[in-house]
Each structure stands twice: as structure tokens, then as C-alpha cells.
Amino acid sequence: MSTYHSELTQREQELLKIRRDSDTKAAQLVKMEKMLEQTKNMLDKKTESGPEQMGYQENMVADLEEKVRSSRRYRRNSLHHTQMLESQMKTVKGELVGTLDHLQELRNVLRRSQQKAEERKAAMEKLAAGLRAAVSASSHPVSVSRLLQALSTMAQHKEFETAGKKPGLQVWRVEKLDLKPVPPPLYGQFFTGDAYIVLYTTSAPSYNVHSWMGDEASQDEKGAAAIFMTQLDDFLRGLPRQFTEYQNQESVTFQGYFKTGIKYKKGGVASGFHHVETNDANVKRLLHVKGRRMIKATEVDLSWASFNKGDCFIIDLGKDIYLWSGSESNRLERLKTTELAIDIRDNERKGRAEIHIVEEGSEPEPVIAVLGPMPSLPPGSADDEVVDIKNKNQASLYVISDAAGSMKVTLVADKNPFKQNMLSKNDCYIVDNGADKKIFVWKGQDASAEERKAAFCAANKFIQDKNYPQNTQVQVMPAGSETTLFKQFFFNWLDKDETTGPSKPFTVGRIAKVKQIPFDSSSLHSNTAMAAQHGMVDDGSGKVQIWRVEKGDKAPVDPSSYGQFFGGDCYLVLYSYNAGGREKHIIYTWQGRKCTQDELGASAILTVNLDNSMGGVATQVRVSQGQEPPHLVSLFKGKPLVIHMGGTSRKGGESKAGKTRVFHIRQSSTKASRAVEVEPTASVLNTNDVFVVKTPDSLVLWKGKGSSPEELAAAKYVAGLLGGTATEVEETNEPAGFWAALGGKKEYQTSKNLQKVVKPPRLFACTNKSGRLTAEEVPGEFTQIDLATDDVMILDTYDQLFVWVGNDANETEKSGSPKIAQDYVNSDPSGRRGIPINIIKQGGEPPSFTGWFQAWDNTMWDKDPLQAIQDRIKKP
Secondary structure, eight states: OHHHHHHHHHHHHHHHHHHHHHHHHHHHHHHHHHHHHHHHHHHHHOOOOOHHHHHHHHHHHHHHHHHHHHHHHHHHHHHHHHHHHHHHHHHHHHHHHHHHHHHHHHHHHHHHHHHHHHHHHHHHHHHHHHHHHHTTTOSOHHHHHHHHHHHHHOSSOGGGGGTTSSSEEEEEEEETTEEEEOOGGGTTEEETTOEEEEEEEOSSOOEEEEEEEOTTOOHHHHHHHHHHHHHHHHHTTTOSEEEEEETTOOOHHHHTTOTTOEEEESOOGGGTOOOOOOOOTTOOEEEEEEOSSSOEEEEEOSSGGGOOTTSEEEEEOSSEEEEEEOTTOOHHHHHHHHHHHHHIIIIISTTOOEEEEEETTOOOHHHHHHHOSOOOOOOOOOOOOOOBHHHHTOOEEEEEEOTTSSOEEEEEESSSSBOGGGSOTTSEEEEEEGGGTEEEEEEOTTSOHHHHHHHHHHHHHHHHHTTOOTTOEEEEEETTOOOHHHHTTBTTOOOGGGTSOSSOOOOOGGGGGOOOOOOOGGGTTTOHHHHHHTTOSSOSOSEEEEEEEETTEEEEOOGGGTTEEETTOEEEEEEEEEETTEEEEEEEEEEOTTOOHHHHHHHHHHHHHHHHHTTSOOEEEEEETTOOOHHHHTTSTTOOEEEESSOOSSTTOOOOOOSSEEEEEEEOTTSOEEEEEEOSSGGGOBTTSEEEEEETTEEEEEEOTTOOHHHHHHHHHHHHHHOSOOEEEETTOOOHHHHHHTTSOOOOBOSOOOOOOOOOOEEEEEEOTTSSOEEEEOOSSOOGGGSOTTSEEEEEOSSOEEEEEOTTSOHHHHHTHHHHHHHHHHTOTTOOOSOOEEEEETTOOOHHHHTTSTTOOTTGGGSOHHHHHHGGGSOO
């Protein structure tokens, strides 16, 4: 700063000197000009002079004129130098002002930091008060006192110095109101008498912070876990998503970290049990394994009294691990239990153990020596009932506000789907999904620090006020880090990168692993991930046959009109193609919005009959008008798919078209174009596309600024179908008659092309055996082995739905799979309707399905998956 002042003073002094010199020269110049003028006047008065005199006088005048010119040049140079110095002074002054402004901003940042520190302290005091109230009934007042003392003296735990520094998992256990790290090989083991903090960091980076509470954890341990989670959130600048987890009630996100299962161990810190890496050969314990999608192994008493016929158990004797399967246990449980046994051998025993497969009634001598002879065992108990999907998807929206000076919760909407603009960045909100024991808290980016810090406490108070169970899960997330489960309650949720154009998106959690892949038709079968993202089976060069549903039967459509669908019809499109030397088939059932109920019913029956006629090997895809998948659009040999709003293609049944017709032309990411008839109003226009506007006396091709040449070519094809001479009109150069035909000029979509974001897929096991749809999500990064051959699975890729029918699924589920899919869509909390539904069978999976699974193995179904994984247990 002093350098700027010194330089500024020096230049001001130089400028002042130059100005004084310039003023002196200017005065001399004026004086010399006067002398020159006087001399000329004097010479003019002298009429008689000799040649010598005249020469002397002329020389004197010339000398004076040269001096005047020299003085003027000096004056000009001085002025130029003065202007240059003044410009430099302005620059220096600007830099000085900028520096002063920066200094002032630093002061403001410091002041805000101090203010936040005060707000943080107030929020922590409020949290302490909440915890004090929560444990007021505790019989351990000394523990509560120590807890509050730890809260007031520990703003940042030393363990947080390594938190979030690199991607992956970090786990700490609460030990005597302190945090101790758990060794990574023991991740997934939890003592039921303890509380834990779990941090998951992605490469984005983004963060998930979980507090996990065992059923037997003390109140002060639970309170300490809440404090540590709040402190860790504060250490990571409020960026993490926060989750509360309870034993046997873990979120799908949490379960996804431990693919081989969660192991519950008896005891805890108070009982003297610790997380220690060991390959102790003297271990003797019994693990009761339950669950199909996410297995949980609970340590139980090592006696036959803990066994039943319906579950799997692991008898861990140190050097030998026995995998015991009840006679009524299912294949998927056996498979998952085998994975868990392998994990125990490889991680806990460092490979120094042997795994043995034991069937009920065939126990070897070492097992009998420990347990004694097997008595008569009871039947298996049913797994925890999966909540009805209708209850899982019911929610209400509340706003948390302290505008009135005290925290208040106010109802915004009593049922979903909600609109995204209901969330103000100035407030915090609660999404109440209490029917599924879940509460979501959303923190607006401009909400006050008091609101943001108190959001967790507000959620706990909300749970108390609603009389929800104490183990109701709470998920807290800042704006921009919303979980998939949260976003599903909103209609057509748009992430930041979907509304701001082609900038690099900020990604969170699993979505960060789903990267966009440009479409290349030549590599469809070698790049299944690309095929899956773009919904493509092949390049559309196979054989196409189309029938129209008429009077309960199918009537062939003239091939010359292939690619034109009318809203008053239903169509069956059979596509046959070759993949891997085998002929495969897809049946698209296209249902117009204005077709009759009889035609809708007949189309479903005719689809099943057509599939059966080919041996039941076809993939069935039901398509609603306006929701055509990319592959269907690509089947018409370079011509666009044309969707007429109404009418029919049957002879004599055509309805009269409207006076003004508008077709919206858009090219997909696969380079195929679709022309859809829309309402004839200006509000449907979009700056990214081309539109064909047909009136009784004109045919206009309206070209949006963001449209492509391919879309214009497709528009010309549509114009040829409509008849007439087309006139091209550029956006913003429309004649008055153009707007008149559309009912007047109106606002329409003028934003630049939005970036398409690949949303993370989700896999569910679904059943309606009980008469109502139940769905259980597969946690974490799912793999092919998660497709249970005795189940119906749903792969939800957001813009399409795949219903996968296992070969061993019961007949009720096989025949009811279309209804299962429809029930799933109808119960979608975001309000999605009409998306394409693909019915596929085990062994006939297209690339658009397999591409969502890493390392898909086409030969897996040729062998028993259970036998394949059991082959791995052989001692290496």
C-alpha cells in the first residue's frame, strides 16, 4: 500500500513541475508572439530601407518565427507528457481504489466470519439445549454434563483433519464421548451397543455424512454422534448431505457402501469390545443372515435355539467357516451369504480360513462338536415386511422459517408431486415421508445461518410433534446436493446443469459415475453403455412390419406409409434384427391418445399373441403417443417419425384435420428426427427446433435459432406430406400473418439448448403377490448378479422402464409383469406418466438394458449363479 502512495506522490510532483514549465513557456510564447507582431508593424511603417537593412530585418523576423515554432512544439510535447502522466495517475489511483476495496471486502469477510462464528455458537447452544431435553430423562446426569462440556470446548475434532481429503469411506466409533477410527478391513461391522460416524467422499468432491445408532447404544453416545455429525458438517463448510441411520433401518445409500452386507456384533465400548484386526483362529460365533437385496448378519447365541429352516447362518470357528443353509431358504439368500462368507475369509482372516457348504441335516463333526446334534427346527420367519409402495411415495412439504424471530414450520403442500419452484433459496424445508419413516430437510443456499444450523433440530422436533417413531430417518441436504430419493417427490426435477446450458455439471454421489457418451451407431454392440444411455438396441437397419389394430385383430399397414402414426389408432410394430448370430425381436405396441378402449385392450392381447407365435422370446415395449423411445424413432430408413394428433390411417375412417396444423420437428441424440403435431398456438414454439405451420393458404417452415440442418430436412419431408409450396422463415423475421395464424404472438421457449443429463438408474425387485405392489431397491452399484432369477425386476432409467422377468419367477408374476410395471409408474411420486415400458425376458436382454450393468456376462445364464459363486470358495 505504501508503494502505491509513494509512486502516486512522485508522479503528482512530476506532473506539477511539467505544468509549471509548460505555463512559463506558454507565457514566453505569448510574449514572443507580441514582439513578432510589433516588429512586423514597425517594419511595415518604414517605407524606405536599403537592401542590407531589409535583409537584416527579414532575418530577425525569421529568427523570431523559428523561436515561436520551437516554443509551440515544446508546448505540445509538454501537453502530451502531461496527458500521459494524468492517464498513469488515473491507473494508479484505480489500482489504489481497487486495493482499498479489496481490503474493505477482506474486512467484510472477517466480519461475516465472526458473525457466522457467533451464529454457529448460538446454533450449537441450541443443539445442546435440544440434546439436554432429549436426555433429560436419562439416569446418567454426569454423562450429560460431560457431553455438553465436550460440545462447548471442541469446535473441531482432530480426526476431522483427514476427513474428506480423498474419495472413499471413513468410519469412526464414538468411544467415551470421543471419536476413534475403525480399521478399513473392518468396515461394515457395527457393535449394537455403539454409535458411529460414517463419511463417504466422492471424486466430485461431494460428501455424505451418516450417524449410525445401535439398538443398545446409550443416550449420551447417540447425543455425541449427533454433535460430531454437526461438527463434521461444519468442518466441510456445510456441503455434506446428512443421514441418521438406525440398526436394521439403514438407508439405501448407507447399505450401498457395504455390498457384502452389514454385520451386527454384540456388545460395544461399555462391554470392552473393540474393532481390532485379527486372524484369530479361536473365534467362535454364529451369524444369522437375512435379506435378499441387502443382507444383514446379526451375531446371535451359538446354539441351535438361534436356527430356523428358512434362513442362512454362518458358523464361524476361526480357521473354518461353515455356511449353513436352511431347507426353506431361497437361492438369492444363499448366494448373498456366500459372498459374506468370502468377505469374512478374505478381510477378517486375511485368507487364512476355509469355507464349507453345509445343508440342513448334513452337519459335519466339527459343527456337531460345537452345537451338538441338530434338534427339530422351527420354520423360517418372514422377512421384515416391505412397505407398500403407495405409502412409501406419499409426502407433504413444509417450510422452516425464523422470519418471526422463532423457528416455525408451516405447511406448503399437503401432497406430492411438488413443483421445484416451491423451494425458495432463502428458506429451509421439510419433506415429510413419515409413512416410510423418512424425513428430508432441504437447506436453501441463502437461508440464514440460524435456519441452516437449526434444520436438524427442527427435523427432530417435527418427528416428536408428529409422534413418529424415534428411529425415523433424517436426511439433511444443501441446495444442489439433493438425493435421488428427495428429488423423486418433485415433478420433473431439473438439476443445475440442466437449466444453465452446456457447462460442466456439479455431480453428487452415484450420478458422478454416469458420464455422457456421444452416440455412434457403428459401435452399438461393442459399447453397451452408449446403447443404454441413448436407448438404442441397434442402428435400426433390421426388418420392420407394422399392423394397425382393427376390430380386435391386426391389419397390415401399407409400407409406403410406414413412419406415420395417427392419434386415433393403435399399432403393432415388429422389429427383427440379428445380434451375436441370433435373430431377436422387439414388439412395439404404440397406443394413440384418441384410440378407443376396445382398441387399447385388443392391442395388449394381440401383442401377447404375436410374442407367443414366435416362441415368447420377443421384447415387448408399450409406447404411449408422444413418448416414443429413440430406437422406435430410428426405424424408418432416414425418414422422420410423424405423429398426427388425431385421425386414423384406415380407409374411410379419416377425420377432417384442423384449419391450422403445427408439427414440431426435433432431432434426438441418436440423429433420428421426430415430427409431432401440436396445438396451433405460438406458445409451443421453441428456439432450438423447426416447426411446420400449415394454414389453408400458406405452408411455413419456421427455423429456430438453435435448430439444425437435419431438422430442416425433416421439416421439408413433412411439408411434402401436407402438400403445398413451403416458405422458410427465420426466427425474429416472421411476417405478421404468421402470428395471426397462431392466434397472436405469445411467449415461447427461447433459452439455449439445455444439456441432457444422464440420471442414475435404479434397480428394484417388485412383486404383487399380496395383491398390492411392493418394491425393494437394490442398494449401491448394482451388478448382473443382483437380477434374481426367481423375481420380476424393474430397471428405472427415468425416461424408460425395463421390466426383467426371471426364468424362475412364478406364473402369476410372469403374466402380471405388465400390470406390475403400470402400477410402478402410477405410484411414481414425481407424477411421471406414459413413459415407454420394456418387457424383457432373462436371456434376451438387449444392449439398451445390459449397458446399465458393468461387465455384463452373456454366458452367466448358461450356468447356475449360485454354483458359480460357490466355486470361488475353494481354497486358493
